Amino acid sequence: MSYFLLDDYANMEPYLPGEQPEGKWIKLNANESALPPSPAVLKILNEAEYEGMGFYSDPHCHKLRQAIGEVYGFDEKNVFVGNGADEVLAFCMMSFFRKGMKIAxxxxxxxxxxxxxxxxxxxxxxxxxxxxxxxxxxDYVDYDGDVILANPNNPTGIAISVSEIERIVKKNPERMVIIDEAYVDYGNESCIPLVRKYDNLLVVQTFSKSRNMAGARIGFAIANEDMITDMNKIKFAFNPFNMSSLAIEAGAAAARDVDYWQKCIHQVCDVRDAFEKDLKKLGFDVINTTTNFTFITHPHFSATYLFKELKKRHILVRHYDTPRINNYLRITIGSFDVMLKVLYAIKEIVGEGYESPDQ
Amino acid sequence: MSYFLLDDYANMEPYLPGEQPEGKWIKLNANESALPPSPAVLKILNEAEYEGMGFYSDPHCHKLRQAIGEVYGFDEKNVFVGNGADEVLAFCMMSFFRKGMKIAxxxxxxxxxxxxxxxxxxxxxxxxxxxxxxxxxxDYVDYDGDVILANPNNPTGIAISVSEIERIVKKNPERMVIIDEAYVDYGNESCIPLVRKYDNLLVVQTFSKSRNMAGARIGFAIANEDMITDMNKIKFAFNPFNMSSLAIEAGAAAARDVDYWQKCIHQVCDVRDAFEKDLKKLGFDVINTTTNFTFITHPHFSATYLFKELKKRHILVRHYDTPRINNYLRITIGSFDVMLKVLYAIKEIVGEGYESPDQ
Structure with a gap:
């Protein structure tokens, strides 16, 4: 710690990013996508962007906000964009939350x-x-503070319905409700339409999952115009030109290619369903997720053991050393071929003996 | 303003980004570069980046920090990177400055x-x-608070020497001194080597000027390891994966191609010197800048008039409606051809009559 660090940060808990090993791994620990983004993105990369790179990007990010607005039926004034959903959440926190404010x-x-x-x-x-x-x-309906929920939740993969979210939002218009829909596209209903009815709802999404663009760092929020204007003011005071021209152009092209990312989603869901079916045959309890990952536990093999055995085979999944879920593994759904390899490895670890009797 | 915006921001002054007109303009109002970045960047864009975009970027940005460190002879532990120098400054402020702290x-x-x-x-x-x-x-040596200086200064383009900066830094080791060297490469000495001697100095640079990459949003700071560690901790709590894979890869490639960006710098300085010489012939007072822009005034034509006349000709330069400099124009140095066009336009406006008698 330097002499200069503010003591305001005394309570700070270090953030631990997922393990990023060197070398050749099957990496299924960060819910990333093995699919490429829309071919429209490749076109952007190959064409206009290099020659004009000496010029600043648009600080208002109009093109990207317009594209996202069009997809969801909102004006760009209702859309905030940032370098990943984390930055969008951070600007939301910075705009609306100060020391001592209540959040659940x-x-x-x-x-x-x-x-x-x-x-x-x-x-x-x-x-x-x-x-x-x-x-x-x-718990949240009755709480006397603001609320932030991931829906579907992570790492459990379980979603609540839009009408349940509406109960929380409706109860108290002075309560801000932030819904983080990072995984919403894998078979869930988005609460973005509720933004038309409620001025205290902010919905955050990302291009890191269903758009296969985690490496490009693009996230967005949709909310009433006043909240978005506030967040943009704060952004303009913190880092006006936050997004690169490449992110703006590639993001806009990817957002508009709805057919492509819907096709990718179906592909991931199909692989997930097949993988989960096979896991059940091997005796796993599988949480009914609606995401691009599966959340599983086994009655006879500890998650720690399974994690280590998979790691020996150069397969990296996520294990949380946290009460209540420390016997679970979160496994990202990769390509069909990759998940076959993973299944083969798991079979090797738990043995074929756990095939359920009806098979 | 929404119901939720914190009243902490009551004093906030809106930031006004430079004018970004639609259509065909000669845009010389934001010190941007008409030169492309290193050809190594084009290679990055065309190759590996598309297929792997579904995977997160490295939150530690090792590759980019290593490349910058190597160029300046520091370890990556001394290098912080962000989405433009503005974000680097913002993380510095967020780490070390709170409400009520003194800065000059x-x-x-x-x-x-x-x-x-x-x-x-x-x-x-x-x-x-x-x-x-x-x-x-x-003023700064005697001041009892922290200091931030652009060196060379903007929009004047005038630099102070490294030994003058050292006087400010040395006077009080409990004072943080931030030197923003956005324009240092156009003929000035950097104070980065002072970082080895002083733990209270943070030097900020950008890829937006000499590396011709404003649109890619890359900035960095070099300081003692503890300060950089602090800033990274704050970044990890605000937006861990702040930079895209593209920015990290392209930035690292561009940083290492020193010969290329040195060649670009010489080209810009040559055009600047020729342009300034011609402006003097037309009666302009030219501030002796060491940057990629020129800062000028004319004894017989107001800056407002010159700005409007240039704008009529679709040439956009920067005019500040600010006391003391409201009779000056800041003009970015574009390519040789562009500056010939600008010179022709200026000649048209002020008349050939202002050619000085010795020519």
Whole structure:
């Protein structure tokens, strides 16, 4: 720590990014996509962008905000964009949350909420998930502060319905509700349409999952115009030209190629369903996820053991050393071929003996 | 303003990005580069990046930090990278400055310092430049707070020497000194080597000028390891994966191609020197800049008039409606051909009559 670091950050908990090993691995620990982005992105990369790189990107990011707005039926004034959903969330926090303000989120959810809340000294409450890992919506309806929820939740992969979210939003118009829909496209309903009815709802999405563009760092929020204007003002005071021309152009092209990313989603869901079916045959309890990952546990093999055995075989999955979920593994759905390899490895580890009797 | 915006931001002054007109313009108002980045960047864009875009970028940005470190003879632990120098400055401010802390900068300098200082309620002092637009170094040596200086200064283009900066840094080791060297490569000495001697100096540079990559959003800071570690911790709590894979890869390739960007710098300086010589013949007072722009005034034509006349001819330059410099224009140095066109336009406006008698 330098002499100059503010003591405001005394409570900060270090953020641990997922393991990024060197060398050849099957990397299924960060819910990334093995599929390429829309071919329209390749065209952008190969063409106009190099020659004009000496000129600043558009600080308003009009082209990207327009493209996203069109896809969801909103004006660009309702769309904020940033370098990944994390930056969008950070600008939201920076605009609307100060030290001591109350915010609630589940005990088991995306780590970043807790990282942000401790670093910036928010007064946060973590409501425990139910025993089946579902969210107890009433906890949030009755809470006297703001709310942030990942829907579907991560790492459980379980979603709540839009009408349940509406109960939380509707109860108190002075409560801000942030819904992080990073995984919404894999078979869930988005609550973006609720933004038309409620001025206290901000919905965050990302290009890192269904658009196969985690490396390009693109995220967005849709909310009422005043909130988006506030966030843009804060962005303009913090880093006006936050997004590169490449991210703006490639993001706009990818957003508009809806057919392509819908096709990719179907592909991932098909592989996931087949993989989960096979896991069940091997005796795994599989949480009913609607995401690009699966969340599993086995009655006879500890998650720690399975994690280590997979790692020996150069397959990296996610294991959380956290109460209640430390016997679960989160496995990203890769390509059909990759998941066959993973299944083969798991069979080797748990043995064919766990094939269920009806097979 | 939404119901939710924090009243902490009541003093915020809106940031006004430079005019970005539609259509065909000669755009010389934002010190951008008409030269392309290193050909190594084109290779990056055309090759590996598309297929692997579904995977997250490296949150530690090792490759880019290593490349920059090598060029300046530092370890990557001394290098922080961000989406443009503005983001680097913002993470510096966020790590080390809170409401009410004292910071000084000139009355005439890069607008962003004031924008940041008002938004985040710093107790800032703006020392007036001398009448010849030079910085009075003693103001800062004697000041009892932190200091941020652009060197060379913008929009004046005037630099102070490294030994003058050292006087400010040396005087008080508890004072943080931030030197923003956005324009240092156009004929000035960098104070990066001072980082080896002083733990209270942070030097910021950008890829937006000499590396011809404003659109790619890449900036960096070099400072002692503890300060860089602090800034990275704050980054990890705000937006861990701040930079895209493309920015990291392209930035590293461009940083290492020193011969290329040195060649570009010489080209810009040659065009600048020729352009300034011609402007003097037309009666202009030319500030002796060491940057990729020129800062000029004319005894018989107001800057407002010249700005409007150039705009009529679809040439956009920068005019500041600010006391003391409102009769000056800042003109970015474009290509040789572009500057010939600009010179022709200026000749048309002020008339050939202002050719000085010795020609």
């Amino acid at each position: 989120f589940p005990d088991i959810t995306y780590d970043f909420y807790r990282t942000y809340a401790t670093t910036y000294n928010l007064d946060f409450t973590q409501f425990p998930l139910n025993d089946d890992f579902t969210i107890n919506v009433d | 900068f000139p009355d005439i300098t890069y607008d962003f310092y004031r924008t940041y200082a008002t938004t985040y309620n710093l107790d800032f002092t703006q020392f007036p430049l001398n009448d010849d637009f030079t910085i009075n170094v003693d």
